[in-house]
Amino acid sequence: MIKKAVIPAAGLGTRFLPATKAQPKEMLPIIDTPIIQYVVQECVDSGIEDILIISGKGKRSIEDHFDRNFELESRIQEKEDEALYTQLRHIESMANIHFIRQKELNGLGDAIYHARFHCEREPFVVLLGDTIIDSVIPVTQQLIDSYEQYQQTVIAVETVPWEKVPRYGIVGGNNLSDRVLQLTELIEKPDRKHAPSNLAIAGRYILTPEIFSALEKTPRGKGNEIQLTDALRILLKKEGIIATIIEGKRYDNGNKMDFLKTTVEFALKRKEFAGDFEKFLRETIDILDKQTASSRKRNSP
Ligand code: G1P
16 A cells, blocks of 8 residues: 655756746646645545655745645635635645755755655655646556556656657666566666667656665766666666556646646636637637738748
């Protein structure tokens, strides 16, 4: 039974500056809900309510978000907005959330090492705090299902275009089934020519506590940081690791383009916006089509 999750959320969010100069990237909203709330919801939807968030400098608003705000609640109650009141109360009670601060930013591997006292006895899920995965079955649940079947460390992966391979941790292995591979290789952000495949690590993992001793032996790697992928490589020499190809759409919201796409796609799914927003998008596309047509006309001989 997997009961605990760890969400690393201490990173500086430099890819999203200046928005992240004074606020955590995990608190940027997709419409009206901070990214990290979707991540916590994925845990809850997968039956996990004990969550450790690895936070750090400038991240206090994450704690406040999952805390109770009496003043705000009583204002909303005065306005008799029952739906909003229920929504606010839901956030503070959705999970049992703990926080630990990563004082120095030494990489994802180091962030996970901060969970050693919380997760020393049992396997746990790791969900990157800026990655939302939209799926019918929550991806965490998909990984739990694989773990229950194979009883090994599980890494979520997805196929990415070859030109994007150097941005990710990449895995190689042999198929156990359509969607599961027994890994033989893991490499963090390889050149295309050194990549064993174009299967990229997708920001969700189930790790066994053995990861902590592997992390102790992990030297600094890419970007002079302690990389989780390098620790997994050490672990692979001692025990099996599998990868599960996820069913779902991943949005890396540390990246502006993905953030825009998430916002548009999630807005189209929301009943209160769908009609008007779709109309707006169609009108915008219409204008773009007209502009393209008239610039073609101008440029044609
Ligand atoms: C991290 C991991 C990488 C993984 C990626 C997914 O990299 O180190 O293995 O593929 O997340 O988003 P980062 O994006 O933090 O550089």
